Amino acid sequence: MIDFIGLRIDVDTVRGYKNGVIPLLNLLKRLNIKASFFIPTGYDTPFRTLPRFLKERGFPRRVFKLRKSFYYKILSSEDLALRKIIRQIRYDGHELNLHGYRHFDWQLQLGSWTQRRVEKEMHHAIENFKSLTGSLPRSFAAPGWVAKKEVFLAEENFSFDYCSDTRGISPFYPIIGNRLIGTLQIPVTLPTLDELIILGDPKNLLNIDVRGDDVYCAHAEFDGMRYIRIFELFLEKNLQKGYRFIPLYDMIRYLVKIPSSHITQRNIPGRTALVACQMRQQIANSKQKTGSL
Numbered sequence: 001m002i003d004f005i006g007l008r009i010d011v012d013t014v015r016g017y018k019n020g021v022i023p024l025l026n027l028l029k030r031l032n033i034k035a036s037f038f039i040p041t042g043y044d045t046p047f048r049t050l051p052r053f054l055k056e057r058g059f060p061r062r063v064f065k066l067r068k069s070f071y072y073k074i075l076s077s078e079d080l081a082l083r084k085i086i087r088q089i090r091y092d093g094h095e096l097n098l099h100g101y102r103h104f105d106w107q108l109q110l111g112s113w114t115q116r117r118v119e120k121e122m123h124h125a126i127e128n129f130k131s132l133t134g135s136l137p138r139s140f141a142a143p144g145w146v147a148k149k150e151v152f153l154a155e156e157n158f159s160f161d162y163c164s165d166t167r168g169i170s171p172f173y174p175i176i177g178n179r180l181i182g183t184l185q186i187p188v189t190l191p192t193l194d195e196l197i198i199l200g201d202p203k204n205l206l207n208i209d210v211r212g213d214d215v216y217c218a219h220a221e222f223d224g225m226r227y228i229r230i231f232e233l234f235l236e237k238n239l240q241k242g243y244r245f246i247p248l249y250d251m252i253r254y255l256v257k258i259p260s261s262h263i264t265q266r267n268i269p270g271r272t273a274l275v276a277c278q279m280r281q282q283i284a285n286s287k288q289k290t291g292s293l
C-alpha cells in the first residue's frame with residue numbers, strides 16, 4: 001500500500017503570510033510533518049480583481065464567501081517581517097517553491113499573454129525568489145491552476161525538478177500538441193478547503209476518502225487561519241489511518257513508471273475560472289524519473 005499523501009501549502013496574499021503561515025508551521029511541527037510551501041514573490045493589489053468581478057459569473061459570490069482573504073495588500077520583497085516568515089519556513093525543514101510573481105494578475109491575464117510574456121513573468125518571480133531566499137526554486141505552481149501551453153513550454157527553460165500547475169489524478173509528463181514536455185507535473189488530486197467553503201460545508205474535508213499518493217493543497221488564508229481546526233483534524237485523521245504527509249519533491253523518489261497525459265481546461269466545483277486539468281486517459285511511456293530527458 002502506498003502510504004503517503006503529498007502536502008502542498010500555498011500562500012497567496014500578505015494576509016496569508018502574516019497571519020496564516022506561523023500557525024501552520026506550529027501545527028506541522030506538532031504533528032512532525034514536512035510540506036511544500038509555494039509563495040508568490042511580486043507585487044499584487046486588490047484593484048486588479050475588479051474587471052473579473054464585473055465580468056465573471058459566480059465570482060461576486062465567491063468574493064463574498066471568501067471576502068476576508070480578499071484584503072490584499074502590496075507584497076514587498078523589502079518587507080522584513082515577510083523575509084523572517086519565509087526564512088522560518090525553510091528553517092523548519094519545509095520545501096520552499098515559487099507560486100508566481102503577481103498571483104492575481106496571472107489568474108486574470110494569462111489568457112492574453114504570449115510565450116515571451118509568460119517567460120518574463122516567471123523570470124521576475126525567480127529573481128525575486130533568489131533575492132528573498134538566496135537560492136533558486138526547484139518547482140513552480142501556476143497561480144489558481146490557471147495554465148496554458150505557453151506555461152508548460154516555458155517551464156522547460158527554467159529546469160525545474162517538477163511543477164504543480166494542474167489538477168488531476170497522479171504525477172505525469174504533459175503532452176502539448178505532439179510534444180512531450182520534460183518537466184514532471186505533480187497535480188493536486190483533492191478538493192481544497194476554499195472550494196468546499198464555496199460548495200457549502202468546509203467540514204466535508206473530513207469526509208474525503210484519500211488514497212495513497214493523493215496530493216492536498218492547503219492555503220495559508222484558510223487552512224492556516226479561520227479553518228485551521230478542520231485542517232488539523234484532516235491531518236490527524238489521516239495520520240491515524242497510517243498515512244504520512246510528505247513534501248511534493250519527496251514523492252518523486254517513489255515514482256516508478258510515470259505516464260504522460262494531455263491537459264484540458266475545465267470548470268472545477270467551487271472555482272470560477274477554468275483550471276488546467278490532467279486528462280483521464282494516460283499514455284504509458286518509458287520515462288522513469290524527472291531529469292531523464
Ligand SMILES: [Zn+2]
Binds near residue numbers: 011099103144
Ligand atoms: Zn494561489
